[in-house]
Amino acid sequence: MGARSPTLPGGDPMAKELRCADVGMDCDFVATADTNEELMGKVAAHAAAVHGIYEITPELEAKVASVIRERPDA
Numbered sequence: 001m002g003a004r005s006p007t008l009p010g011g012d013p014m015a016k017e018l019r020c021a022d023v024g025m026d027c028d029f030v031a032t033a034d035t036n037e038e039l040m041g042k043v044a045a046h047a048a049a050v051h052g053i054y055e056i057t058p059e060l061e062a063k064v065a066s067v068i069r070e071r072p073d074a
Helices: 036-051 058-066
Strands: 015-019 030-033 069-071
Touching (some): 015 036, 030 036, 036 058
Antiparallel strands (some): 015 069
C-alpha cells in the first residue's frame, strides 16, 4: 500500500477516509489520513481498542483497503 495519494489540480493530495460500518461493523467510527499507511494504522488501533481485533489478516486488510474512499474536500 505504498501508492501516493492522487492530487487535486492545485497539487493538494486527496485525503483518505474509512468508515468502520463499510467493513460490516455496527460502528460509527470514521478515520481520515493523508496516506493509506497512516489510515491503516488508525484503523488497526481502533480495531484493537474497540472491537478486540488484534491481528489484521491479509483478508481483513484487503477488505479494509477495498472500502477506502478519497476525500477531495479534506
